[in-house]
Amino acid sequence: MKKAKPWTAYIQPAIAYILLISGVIIVVVPLMWAAAASFTPNHKVFEYAYPFSWRALFPVDFTMEAYDNLFERGFGRAVGNSFFLAIATVIIGGAANALAGFAFGRFEFRGKQFLFLSVIMLTFMVPVDLTAIPRYILVNSFGWINTWQGLLVPGLANSLVIFLFRQFFAEIPQELIDAARVDGASWLRVLFSIILPISKPVLVAAGLLMFISQWNSFFWPLLIAPRQEMRVVQVEISLAIGQYGTVWNELLAGSMIAAIVPILLVMPFQRYYVQAITGTGLE
């Protein structure tokens, strides 16, 4: 016997959809406006925003003017700097964090607990604010202002990523490692030829976390590398926000470039990314 659903059964899903769609609107409309404005001539950027019409959300007066001007004034350099910095962070930081995560996850040695707590927990606990100024002074005393090493080094160690690697490595079955060890493989060999190949999800997730946090960071780069040739995307934009006579379509075009990179990276790998942030510290 099959009963037709009473109309009240549709209320709950309907409310769910309505609420979700309003959530989506609150997210999407500002982004659409910003994207549309970045493709609009500067004198028309606010034309449809006030009084508001749907035209504000679509580039009806399409032009690449803002992007052309931006790159003419050397924004390409900032994009290159950001990419270089983020990729270097993923490679160098990834290696350091993975090695440490492996040791924390697989080795038994004296002082492990203490080290783990002091390295990971203290970094969670000691805010960047406490260390930013002394670190600035330290980096300054090395003569690292406006240098790549000054930009790069403080962003390499990432406790979330170490945590992630530790969790993952700790769960790899011991037999797999024992078999290789019996065959006489060194630990480094075990790491590179057995563990890394099965670690794709954790590597993708850790890479994304590090790439995005470096790509999005602005405060440290602003402090440490304000010189024109060293500026990253976020610094260029943040310096332009406060200025009088801001060229809005260019500023928004810059923001769109800064935004599209993490979006494009996270979308296809969302599953890994979510696994990563849910898999850390929540056991």
Added chain:
Amino acid sequence: MAVLTQQKPTTVFEKLNDETWRRKFLRNVLIPWLFIAPLLILHIYVVTVPAVQGIYMSMTDWKGVGQNANFIGLENYRELFFEDETFGKAFGNNMIWMIFFLTVPFVLALFAATMLSQIKRGGMLYRSILFIPYVLASVVTITIWKNLLNPQRGIGAALDNMLGLENTFGIAYLGRPESALMSIAFIDNWHFWGFLMILFLAAMQAIPPVLYDAAKIDGANRWDEFRHVTLPGIRPVVLFMFMMVAIWSFLAFDYIFLSTQGGPGGASEVIATLLYKNAFFRFEAGYGAAMGVVISIFAGFIIMIFVTLRRRGWDI
């Protein structure tokens, strides 16, 4: 085996000659430490040394330039807590910020995650879209919202225009002392809440469906299900995020720095923006460092509460 009958090696030289000891040393000491060394060096350079220096700096009257720093003990702290009204105000704002972020995003995220977990069509799409703001940089989010909250051409102005009103919604949200802090919190939350939602949703999906079936058999309605199955299931995640958000609330900086720099007239000032100003504009590096130490102590205090509750047998 020969090794078993041997005397235990006593001197360093004997130890070095002993095969098993060498292997043990290699396996239990040298190799683990080699694996950790790169990170440890980074950590000492990035966290330990600056933290110790910061604590020392906080007990001096150092200006941030020049060599003369006099040790003044806890004088900076005394001034901070008993004389400096701007610090008291900033601390109050941090507390408001914390209350806001411990409620608004949690409610929104729980709500949306519950909705999303029931939806059959397009769930992944909604989830992806709601998550987008989280991966945007603070700089990007602020650029967009500064325009949208503009009194002359932002959402408020457009709303006034549509409703035939004047200066009702079209006000300088970021420029007025009453609304500045809450407006920034709103913007930051626009960016942040999707992250919580994703975490809660993942936790909800890990709850065994059997539990829901059992609840249905017992005649539970949706609310009962939420209270007795969903909430207990995602409790560890929620509580862990409570702790993290409480800590982050004391670190709030980016959004405030980029939008109002703590203004107007200190209305949106928090400890971190005050610290920055003291260190880099007012040449009171020692005093700023004391604020950094205070923030750390609060963060440590929050972690202690959490750890204590866990020790007491709370299922956190």
